[in-house]
Amino acid sequence: MSHALDLSASIQASSWRRRFLQPLMRQRSAVVGLVIILAYVLAALFAPWLATHDPTAQDLGAALQGPSAAHWLGTDSFGQDLYSRLLYGAQLALIIGFASVALGLVVGVAIGLAAGLIGGRTEWVLMRIVDGLLAFPELILAMAFMAVLGLGTENLVYALALSFVGPFARMTRGDVLQVKSQPFIEAARLMGVPTLAIIWRHVLPNVVSPILVQAGMRVSIAILLESGLSFLGIGVVPPTPDWGLMIAEGRGFITIAPWISGVPGVALAILLVALNLLGDGLRDAFDPNTQKDA
Amino acid sequence: MNQVSVLAQNIPVESSAEAPLLEVRDFSLRRKKATVLDRITLSLNPGETLGLIGESGAGKSTLAMALIGLLRAPEVEIEGSLRFRGTELTALKEADFRRLRGNKIGLIFQDATAALNPCFTVGKQIAEPLRRHLGLSASACRARAVELMQSVGIPEPRLRLDAYPHELSGGMQQRVMIAIALACNPELLLADEPTSALDVTIQAQIMELILDRVRALNSSAIFVLHDLALGAQVCDRIAVMYAGQIVEEGPSECVLNAPLHPYTQGLKSCVVELGMPTLTPIPGQIPPLDAMPNGCRFAPRCPKAQAICGEQRPEAHTRDERQVACWFID
């Protein structure tokens, strides 16, 4: 028995490798993206050890300094160390990016599953709510939620998550409807397999990969929105080390201290490029609907 | 096939007196080191029809593409000569070749649905060669397009002029394709499997139409076909192609009734005819282009192959009016 379990586990591991890792590894640019993202993740994880200063410690005497031995990437107008803020900013960006997409995914997939599986009036009502959400551009939606919820890191995650519910819900419902029409679902039903077991064993695995691809592509949008909203002043609040806030702060000093906005700006741009590369790679590797442009 | 047989009256051609319209001599075409066409030699007199017969992958369509100049150096490597009305096509500048395309040489595609641009009306597509090569005005183009559509049997041509391809049936689309190919009264018409994408019921109609138009214009035509019997009925002469080579060439009736090359014999026995219950397929398939045998390319599948066939390429022997490339002509 335990032997059989071992075997099935190893088969699953190898099939995971074959189905997931290998096709992805064939996309060279996706690998580059993945490596860059891993570097950011490591920087974020080890920020407390890598940082040379407290990211929010102000030292007005050392304000607006260029890169030096004491402050590797210089300081901002409050004398805060940009290198340390950069590391903690990576932490914040990744946490907000992944958390908001994960939350949006869970809620959206739940709504989509419910709509697709229950059908009838429930489906109609749920999908009209989703239509209502989708009728707005994400940023406007997130701004509206921020206005209702108030500023702050946690609220920003909720606001972004809410603005992602719509796409995930619509997509899941579409996939569920498609899977539901497949003969093997009917067969399972006729064999008396309970509905929940059908969802768990047959429906979910079939909708999982397009949804994960979508999630991968959303993370970069989430981080862009997060930093954008903070840049506008309707995201996280100062002195939280956030790239968007840092860029906004550095904007006023662009002529005398371009590094203040340059450091977070370049870091953000590189992360977004890496996320896009990975997202495109994921899509090309797993989404049969989009053909790779040769 | 009986419907087509009416068309098979061979028109006598005074061959030697006239200069041939098209002369292909030792023409080879290589793509990425693979020899797709190997020393093709053919000639076609004015008013003559020739059938290029062979399995898919034999290089028939490639030859047609080379003749209309859509496959040229430097895209592919070319050797030998293609002479059309005494002009060496391989040496022609692209701009000069373009003046022949759709003008003196017309091409009918296999699948009209795919070969008509979905975003332009059929009238516009018929008018294109008229405007380009004959320099007709817009109104003259329309008038001529209506005539052309009438000549290929499209009912109510004036109404169909502004139709988009998807609004026409497959047969009508192929008629449009024929009208385009014949718009400038070409001296040479190339027809690449012109009926194989159509319903069986209208195949004969379309074939008859093409032949009819070719005769009316006194053009020459090359038909690319995979059916030996159809080719023999439709064309004055037949060239059987195998793996990029012409293995046998001659008057249709001779080739069909008394094939000399083992491959032609094999093709003939593949033909299903009424009252002929057995069908003998040729074993194996055309070898891949990068793994062609050195000797006779048909040798691996040939029932009569001997040692020499695997070593040396057979040269074309002339026997009566035909050319056969085989070591053992019985």
Add this chain to the structure above:
Amino acid sequence: MWQATFTKLGQTLLVLLLVSVASFSFLKLAPGDPVTIMLGSDYSKASYDQLTQELGLDQPVIVQYGHWLANFVQGDWGTSYITNQNIFELAVFQALPVTLTLAAFSLLIALVIGIPTGVMAALYRNSWVDVLATTLAIGGNAFPSFYLGIILIWVFGVGLGWFPTLGFVAPWDDFWQGMWHLALPAITLGAWYVGLIARITRSSLLEVMGQPYILAAKARGEPGWRVVWVHGMRNVLMPLVTVIGLQLGGMLRGAVMTEVVFSLPGLGMMITSAVLNREYIVIQAGIMLTGVLFVVLNLMVDQTYQFLDPRLRRRK
């Protein structure tokens, strides 16, 4: 024959209704009691009740919604209590034209640069143009527009002094001044689109050029430029419009950021300052207007698609 049109119209109306419900609920969800806000800190119970009644807040929610919608449709959107401006005028006559001008100008720039780049990349695959197009596509799509705007201001505005760094001059008042002021914002926003357009043009054209009808056009003796730009590009237009439509949300996102960076008094600027000032009634107007705009733009894209693809058109 008209059934499809009516279905489409019905769907659009339903979505517009959903937009209005969402915008209405927004104000209901917003923190703070509007009556308290309007009365200030000092008020009596009587004046509170009176204002509640005047505003119709004692009525059932559905009636309130009806009133609100009726007012909205009639252009009575209330007055901003910070600037004392009529919100309808502020949003529709002042902010909306700025945003639309910026978006249109950016799209134009992106098309003018993106399409030829994509075509060249497709025709000369794996050449430097192709590499440039791919780089533009990945970089431009990912680069945060608000930081790009700052860089452009720094280099071309402050450093070289070629362009003004902020403000908006309506091109319909003074065309050249308007264009001059719009140049940097439009490049900022357009940069995001250029790569996308180049990439779609490239991949669609590559696919189209492999179609038999392209070969057929060549076989008719059409010259190379006509084969690419007429026979090829005509068929690339459809996927191009689809992608532009799909990215409208991204366009509006970029427009908001760009407006704030360049201090353009558009919708994005209006909503942002309203959020910062907690002027919920203005935010609501902004949400409603962007929602409607988004729906209308999507509908237009859809119609364009029908117009471009004869296969979707019904016969006259």
